[in-house]
Amino acid sequence: MRRRAVWLITFGGGLFFLLEFLLPARTPDWLGGVENPLTPFLPSATNFLIVVSAMAVLLGPLNLVRRYLGMIVRREQGRLEGAVFLVFLAVSIVAASCEGANIHRAFDTLYNALFYGVQTAFFASSMALLAFYLVSAAHRAFRINNLEAGLMMASAVVILLGQVPLGDWLTQGLPDAFQVRHAAQWILAVPNTGVQRAVEIGVCGGAFAAGFRQWLGIGAATR
Amino acid sequence: MRRWLARLHTLNPRWLYLATAILLIIPLVILIPMPRGSASRATRGLYDAVEAVPADGIVMIDSSWDQGSRSENAAQLECVVRHLCQRRIRFVVTSLGTVFSPEFAQKTIEPIAAQAGYVYGRDWVNAGYVQSASGLAPVISALALDFHTIRQADVRGTPIGDLPLMKEVRTIRDVRLVYVVTYAPSPEWISFITGQFGTPVAFGCMSMMAPNYYTYIDSKQLCGMLIGNRGAAEYEALIRHPALGTRLSMAASFGNAAIILAAIVGNLGMWAARRAGRRGA
Numbered sequence: 470m471r472r473r474a475v476w477l478i479t480f481g482g483g484l485f486f487l488l489e490f491l492l493p494a495r496t497p498d499w500l501g502g503v504e505n506p507l508t509p510f511l512p513s514a515t516n517f518l519i520v521v522s523a524m525a526v527l528l529g530p531l532n533l534v535r536r537y538l539g540m541i542v543r544r545e546q547g548r549l550e551g552a553v554f555l556v557f558l559a560v561s562i563v564a565a566s567c568e569g570a571n572i573h574r575a576f577d578t579l580y581n582a583l584f585y586g587v588q589t590a591f592f593a594s595s596m597a598l599l600a601f602y603l604v605s606a607a608h609r610a611f612r613i614n615n616l617e618a619g620l621m622m623a624s625a626v627v628i629l630l631g632q633v634p635l636g637d638w639l640t641q642g643l644p645d646a647f648q649v650r651h652a653a654q655w656i657l658a659v660p661n662t663g664v665q666r667a668v669e670i671g672v673c674g675g676a677f678a679a680g681f682r683q684w685l686g687i688g689a690a691t692r
Numbered sequence: 693m694r695r696w697l698a699r700l701h702t703l704n705p706r707w708l709y710l711a712t713a714i715l716l717i718i719p720l721v722i723l724i725p726m727p728r729g730s731a732s733r734a735t736r737g738l739y740d741a742v743e744a745v746p747a748d749g750i751v752m753i754d755s756s757w758d759q760g761s762r763s764e765n766a767a768q769l770e771c772v773v774r775h776l777c778q779r780r781i782r783f784v785v786t787s788l789g790t791v792f793s794p795e796f797a798q799k800t801i802e803p804i805a806a807q808a809g810y811v812y813g814r815d816w817v818n819a820g821y822v823q824s825a826s827g828l829a830p831v832i833s834a835l836a837l838d839f840h841t842i843r844q845a846d847v848r849g850t851p852i853g854d855l856p857l858m859k860e861v862r863t864i865r866d867v868r869l870v871y872v873v874t875y876a877p878s879p880e881w882i883s884f885i886t887g888q889f890g891t892p893v894a895f896g897c898m899s900m901m902a903p904n905y906y907t908y909i910d911s912k913q914l915c916g917m918l919i920g921n922r923g924a925a926e927y928e929a930l931i932r933h934p935a936l937g938t939r940l941s942m943a944a945s946f947g948n949a950a951i952i953l954a955a956i957v958g959n960l961g962m963w964a965a966r967r968a969g970r971r972g973a
Contacts (some may be wrong), residue, residue, distance in 0.1 A: 486830060512841035515834035519842075522825035524880065532718055584795075586701045592759040604712045605705045611955040612962055621834055626952055632922050635945035654732060662906045 476686040483684040484512065530558070557583075628653045698968045700961030701835045712950045719942040721925055728828045731926040734909050738916025739930045741869055742775050749868035750782050750861055753880070755797035756789025757876035761898055766800055767937035768896035768923035769873050773801050774932045777808035782815050786843065788831060789874050794847045813855045820847035832884045836864035864889050869915075876901040882913045896923070900943075920944070 491506040496503045537551030561583055567576035613619045630636030631653020640648040718724075731739070745751060750836035753772070757765035776783050787802065798818050810816050822843055824831040834842050839862055840852050852858045860866055864885060872881050873896035886893045892915040895905055897922025908914040918924055921944050924937025 480937050500788070508837060511830070512834045512838040515830045515842060518826035518830055523823050524868060526823075526825055531886045584792075589759040589835055596760045596763075600716065600950075601709050604708050604950050607951045608703065608705070608708055608954040610957060613959055622955065626955075629948040629952055632920065632926070633945040633948050634922075634941055635949055638945075650732075658733075658910065661903050662910050663909050665904060670777055670880040 480684060482514075485510075489682075491579060494616055534558070624656055631656075695964075697960050697964030700957050700964040703957065703961065708954055711953075712795075715946040716943055717952045719946050720939070722834065723755055723939070724942055725791045730955070731930055732919070732923070734914075734917040735923050735926040735930070736921060737909070737914075738772070738871070738918060739775070739927060741892050741894055741915040742772065742779070742781070745779070745781050745868045746755070747780060750784065750857070750866060751776055751869045751871060752861075752864075752867045753783055753785045754788055754870065754872040754874070754877075756784055756793045756872070756877075757869070758790045758792040761795065761875040763940060764920045764924070765873050765875070765896060765900050766796070767921055767935070767940055768918045768927075769797065769800050770804060770935060771924050771927040771931065771933070771937055772871055772873075772896070772918075773804050774808075774933055774935070775832060775927070776930070777804060777810060778931060782857055784857065784867070785814075785818045786835070788828060791821050792822045793874075794818055798847060813850070814857055817852075817855050817857050818847040819843045819858075820845070822894075827881045828878050829884060832880055832918050833888075836885060836889060838863065867891060869894065871896065873918075879905075879908065882908060886913055894918075899923075936951050 485507060486614055489505065491513055491541070492505045492507065494505050494508065534555065537548075537555055539545075541548045542554075543655060558578070564580040564583055568580035611625070613622050627649060630639065631650040634651045636649040636653070640650075645651070703843065707947060742751070749917070753769070755765075755818060757769075759777075773783070786795075787797060787900055797907065801818070805812070812818075819839075820843065821833055822835065831842065831866050840858070843845055843852060845851055846855060846858075864870075870885055870891055870893045872893065875898050876896040877897055881893050881895075885891050893913075894916040896918040897905065898919075899922065902917065902919040905914060905917055909917055921937050921941040925934070925941040926932050928937050
């Protein structure tokens with residue numbers, strides 16, 4: 470019974486969005502000039518989806534709180550890290566809530582310190598580390614062992630130089646048509662575009678099949 | 693010599709990290725003038741699209757980036773907002789990406805708008821974050837049909853209907869151009885905005901994601917695109933205001949040079965090690 474109800478809701482919701490998109494906004498005059506009857510309900514349906522997804526987002530922190538509280542109560546290994554997480558979670562919630570409510574300047578300072586001083590700095594640093602990983606990977610993995618690797622390396626060098634002013638500086642003495650940025654643009658606009666189109670067609674075909682299975686409830690996950 | 697080169701094959705990566713750090717710091721500390729090539733077709737497309745917006749037109753900006761892609765997206769947002777302010781075009785900002793995005797957008801746009809004499813609520817609005825975890829397609833579609841139902845207050849909590857600018861923006865038809873700046877803009881913007889309503893859409897994306905969108909530039913489904921810091925630098929050259937994009941593209945030059953040099957060093961070391969191995973055998 471419950472599976473059937475879930476299937477009905479899934480099918481009905483999918484049908485609504487599919488028909489709303491496929492049906493014209495307005496039929497031609499010779500067909501009566503009828504407006505799409507589903508379109509007025511789209512904003513409300515989307516608001517419903519937004520509320521449901523917000524509830525789902527809340528599940529993550531709730532699960533984490535339950536898990537780490539359990540670790541602390543049962544005195545398991547890693548309880549110190551769990552305690553630190555819970556303290557920071559509570560402080561962040563209080564700081565963010567009070568910062569928006571204009572209660573006291575201390576909360577604004579705390580919020581700025583936690584968000585810009587800690588969270589933003591950590592996040593940006595972890596992304597910045599990618600630059601170092603890239604250089605290390607280029608040293609270890611970009612090895613020209615055969616013709617294909619050589620071609621890939623050559624195109625990578627052209628695109629890397631073509632995307633930055635260094636390439637313009639290196640080839641500034643050459644005629645315009647021979648400058649590296651034009652070569653980079655050609656690689657991206659011609660062979661890359663063709664391959665991207667082929668990949669997109671394949672991906673879209675697979676996504677369509679997977680979506681269709683989910684919508685009709687015939688996928689393995691729905692059994 | 694060959695033995696020395698062979699040691700490059702097993703170079704301690706810490707030396708590479710040190711060299712990379714030095715190479716990246718130099719252009720940020722010392723301003724190195726470099727020639728700027730002409731703008732690419734994608735950058736020029738966005739510039740022309742903004743130039744084509746009439747003086748009383750309104751532009752919608754979806755600024756969905758956060759600290760992770762700030763190094764490229766911030767400059768891309770800055771240069772376009774500066775151009776809009778130069779032309780006295782009003783704009784509405786939304787964020788469909790992460791919950792942090794509105795704050796970064798506010799901090800980036802506020803000084804530029806204030807310098808241009810823009811009044812918040814009249815000339816520009818930050819409509820804040822729209823939860824899109826359930827999927828971008830329904831949210832984009834619903835935003836296009838009825839902005840006020842999906843986003844009922846701005847980032848400061850002011851009811852959206854109370855803002856003078858938002859009295860003129862109810863649907864996507866009230867907007868002349870949509871500019872999406874994020875790590876990897878979703879092609880659903882093209883399907884549901886350009887495809888359904890014919891409103892031009894442009895992207896600002898990280899340079900590593902740009903190859904995915906060249907198909908849309910080619911088919912003219914995207915009117916323009918800023919590719920990483922280079923795109924921002926080209927745009928700043930077009931509006932004659934070199935700023936963050938120009939500076940960061942210099943740093944990107946040195947970063948890319950580090951990658952190329954590391955690959956060359958690795959290959960030299962591999963060849964030398966192979967030859968040394970053959971001679972030993």
